[in-house]
Amino acid sequence: MIAGIIGATGYAGAELVRLLAGHPEITKIVPASVSFQGERIEEVYPNFQGAVSAALLKPEEVVAEADVVFAALPTGVSEAFAKACMEQGKNFIDLSADFRFDDDEATFSAWYGKPYIYPELRQRSVYGLPELKRAQIRELADRGPLIIGNPGCYPTGASLGIYPAISLGIAASGATIIVDSASGVTGGGREPSRSFHYPECADSFAPYKVGAHRHTPEISRNLAFMSRCASAAYPAGLSALSVIFTPHLAPMNRGILSTIYIPLAEACRLEQSAPPRPPAKAVTERAEEIHKRYAAFYEHEPFVRVLPQGCIASTSRVRQSNFCDISVHLDQTGTMLIIATAIDNMVKGAAGQAIQNMNIVYGFDERAGLTAIPASF
Amino acid sequence: MIAGIIGATGYAGAELVRLLAGHPEITKIVPASVSFQGERIEEVYPNFQGAVSAALLKPEEVVAEADVVFAALPTGVSEAFAKACMEQGKNFIDLSADFRFDDDEATFSAWYGKPYIYPELRQRSVYGLPELKRAQIRELADRGPLIIGNPGCYPTGASLGIYPAISLGIAASGATIIVDSASGVTGGGREPSRSFHYPECADSFAPYKVGAHRHTPEISRNLAFMSRCASAAYPAGLSALSVIFTPHLAPMNRGILSTIYIPLAEACRLEQSAPPRPPAKAVTERAEEIHKRYAAFYEHEPFVRVLPQGCIASTSRVRQSNFCDISVHLDQTGTMLIIATAIDNMVKGAAGQAIQNMNIVYGFDERAGLTAIPASF
């Protein structure tokens, strides 16, 4: 099978090239790049010398030649390629935000400042977070060529951390969930800028776009979807959950760590008295119970690892892998569930998840091409 | 004036040496070290070659020779030195937790696993967060030799970020405040260990001691103190505030960035409707109002900088300085105040604040010895 990659010279595109070049079902890679058209991918990325070799084509050429097309472009320019793919009967996996909001064009355009160009394409698109949407992806794939709206990096780690809490009735109805995340600098892309200039971000830690990051509505939409599926867990009803999301820039290349604060439902709460004391036995036991439920929830997921109690999620343990690590904690009073999730922002947060989606669409082993074991350092 | 430093070869001790060596009122430094006794400070820290030179003495010798004694020791061993100082009429500034909890021995011993050895010393001690306790420090100093319980690094950045919100009635009564912090690795001290071994923490980000860090009760106690002083701001009364605190380790040497989530009091709240939209004008204006109140609150503080709107707190901007930078934000719904604070964990979070306390005790210019301008990189 021939895989096409539009936007192959950006960071997510280069990860797609690397991972697809090692995918057992992919026989050829055809990359496109507007900036470097006419050059070869191994000239732009000399790390590929002797390992991957391909000329950088025009996007149209890629669409024409490939069986499946990936696009790793800025938000707002994927629709034309999606349309061409649909017309030519090819599956299209988009890493931008263009297809993440389904038919909710109002939310998309409020945050991204653009309308949908071809709104009708959303009849063929699905949000590609496999752990939430695997069944829908498969169904849609059965009906013809489809478009995957591959999730944003932050929403992936955040949503996977929150999903069991809602599905299992652990989160309080109507709660405000706080997602506090730190990302490596590759999240900012390959284009040089002051913010990502080495001396400006080395040995430094700071939040950015506080209260205003575009991944907020994507997380929020995912909470709404989870809530709709959670009626069994909330017999008395589940009032809308809201999310506050703060991203930070950490001085490292890869990884997103999200620390997620989820107020516990009445049935799960413990009210340990003030002044604060180290976690009482009841708190530790409650944490273990919830941990077990999280572990059972994700038992059959190939890429979600609920870590053993005592082991805390860290970006270093998922580096270059498609895993999402989750650790489960309670605050000392037993009223707040604290979930830490770690992903590689460029793999599970971008290129790896896109390939996982491709595997689902084509009925390949979901792990195909994504079997890299994370290194210890 | 002669300054003694017990524990001078740990990281906080070495910072005391560096800063006191440049202090205009300090004529001599006498350091002590149990591990390196008999060596010279510039042998243990060759960065001091040609700049600071002193033999490492026994702690008793330091107490005998110095006019003011600093101790940068593990928690649990300062009391004997404090007692000796009181008996010899010398001021004692302690960087451990031994004197941070005043007469609340129960909380101290619950978290640190040790009783007070000389509980009566707390009659001469005060918690040394100058922005909260300047008046009390001065009063106590007027009455004879005193003991300063220098604050923990995380509680410093957290408390300074929360203080105006409570004092000005901005925080909701009874709220749970979430403090999500990231620290550089010097916070773990100089003793080698797996956790702080370079390959284990480089290019990695992770939380630690979730729901169980010892700085939680210190922040909580500070909230209670602030609340007691805030009656004017809460005519209808202020129910107890609680805190959830999660520290993270970031791959950098210095700095603590705290992102603090403070639910807004009724009077300050805006309820922007779901689904989330980018911050409306009303939200931006409300943020500006609160920013102005924060700026006015700290107007006369020499080391607190409330940054202009649009400028976000970052650890890189306070490196090697005693500043605490604060930026003021709202979430997109206008219901949560989000405060970011940045300090250098080894300066405002340890040695610098200790010197600030000394300056207050002796009536020196509070900035003396702490005028370093943070470098741009």
Next chain:
Amino acid sequence: MIAGIIGATGYAGAELVRLLAGHPEITKIVPASVSFQGERIEEVYPNFQGAVSAALLKPEEVVAEADVVFAALPTGVSEAFAKACMEQGKNFIDLSADFRFDDDEATFSAWYGKPYIYPELRQRSVYGLPELKRAQIRELADRGPLIIGNPGCYPTGASLGIYPAISLGIAASGATIIVDSASGVTGGGREPSRSFHYPECADSFAPYKVGAHRHTPEISRNLAFMSRCASAAYPAGLSALSVIFTPHLAPMNRGILSTIYIPLAEACRLEQSAPPRPPAKAVTERAEEIHKRYAAFYEHEPFVRVLPQGCIASTSRVRQSNFCDISVHLDQTGTMLIIATAIDNMVKGAAGQAIQNMNIVYGFDERAGLTAIPASF
């Protein structure tokens, strides 16, 4: 085939586990660890959770069960395991220095302070730098169980950079070659120590063991071997070459970059006049000629990449791969060849090269298990 790994919880051992777990010919991994015996490898290295799972056995158990045995131990303790393997007819691949010096016990013991315990084992051992010794490895393997003395990390990058210069008669007879190398911190191993404590090596660069590093005699011995094979290139004879080697510690996890200064043989020299001027056309052309000869020399090597002119070796491009990248340069006067080589110290410099050796010994595809494409960041 079952692979045994003694010393599996050190950094090189953990890399062996990771790489062998993905090797197509290895059906099972049996790791041993003295420090963590009784635990499981995925408990010691949680990055292996869900990907590799194995109990940590005693070394004897590993020797008994495995078909091929790797040892990643401190120098001085491998001989007993090598002996056991020879007696049980199993191949033994040793990552320490115990078998790197063949029958030159004098040099070994002068630098490592230990005699050989079983000198006779050297009749079954070979130095495992495949690009120099592939034929010898194969021959020895044909004759029964063998011992591989896997090269040191620095000598690997240094020797591969120098080899063509000697083989092709480019280096001046009798020259002193300077090897100036920088290594990532994983080279110091997993045991915590002050030198590799994060705050001591972050944001810092320094040489160590100047004029006294144990890899010097290994590089020197390799030069002697290369010289013996180079008689055709030096019809007038080749006087002994000597080496000066300086290692540096760089603030990064992986990688070794060696900058190698090789005085040019008379026939290759250009004498561009002082004062120094930017490289003249003649210098650039000479560099291109030598580049072509280097590229041709390594044309069929699976893991050596002679980079195109204009592209300079960098550790980032070989991260997690078994490649050795080489770039070819001349100084501005045209008298000194400057070779830069980059390897991942833990892969081509340790575990990867050990597996490459295993592949040669067993007649597997030399690339088996080592096909990872280096990531772009």
Next chain:
Amino acid sequence: MIAGIIGATGYAGAELVRLLAGHPEITKIVPASVSFQGERIEEVYPNFQGAVSAALLKPEEVVAEADVVFAALPTGVSEAFAKACMEQGKNFIDLSADFRFDDDEATFSAWYGKPYIYPELRQRSVYGLPELKRAQIRELADRGPLIIGNPGCYPTGASLGIYPAISLGIAASGATIIVDSASGVTGGGREPSRSFHYPECADSFAPYKVGAHRHTPEISRNLAFMSRCASAAYPAGLSALSVIFTPHLAPMNRGILSTIYIPLAEACRLEQSAPPRPPAKAVTERAEEIHKRYAAFYEHEPFVRVLPQGCIASTSRVRQSNFCDISVHLDQTGTMLIIATAIDNMVKGAAGQAIQNMNIVYGFDERAGLTAIPASF
């Protein structure tokens, strides 16, 4: 005294602002910036908030108002400002290469591709490496307004490491000296580019501009100057020395470490026999002798620290200080002197040295404004 800074918003300019703001003789700072004219320095560099405050003027305004003018501009644009300063009787300290080559316009233009615009200005200019040129600087200053050509960052560390070897007759006549240096990323300036984009240089080490860096002729010229002054040390004459210089980029913000290989003069050489053995007593003793001579040579220099034997130069020990640290070593054969020098590229390598030059020109204490003690981490 009023200090003007043209190019105040580049990295070297910002360091000038920071250091001059703390200089006891400077009463006011007037900065200029073409890129940010009309803004304030504390807006461009928020680290200056509350510490330094100044409007960014036009360069002409700065020349008119200041008593002494610093320029931190790209090479090729300083001459006009130098001319204006000379006409207005003001001293001009230039951090570019425009005045580093005295009347050797041929060398300057060969490497920088530009002719001198006002060659006659060199009658009023001097190369500002104080340890080599202090007397000449003072003499020239006595005769009216002068121009300082502040040295390049690499040539500073390289020249200070080599100077005693030539002056004391330790270096072999006619030798080729190799300077292998690693720099932090601030050396690349503030302008964003691919090379200095965080993900491209983090966790990576590589050489650049091999055999072709513009600092080569500057080092070479300094060697010639040292040689002319060293006739007493070489009674038999000193043939011209040449230099090969290779810079590397290290993943850190500040610092340059140079490892310098200097072939020993006949009288100093020891010929320890091959194969290489650990350094013999004779080698260690010879190293100590040379160390003593180095230490004595720099005994009265305020900013050069010849480290005690056993202590190796490291960039971390000079961070934010004007020190140049030097450690003295021999290779194991006793034929090559290996000198390691460490400077902060932005202080002794740029802004600090410029201020040191100002102090000399005006007869201030040479340490004024440069007393910062390097921090331990």
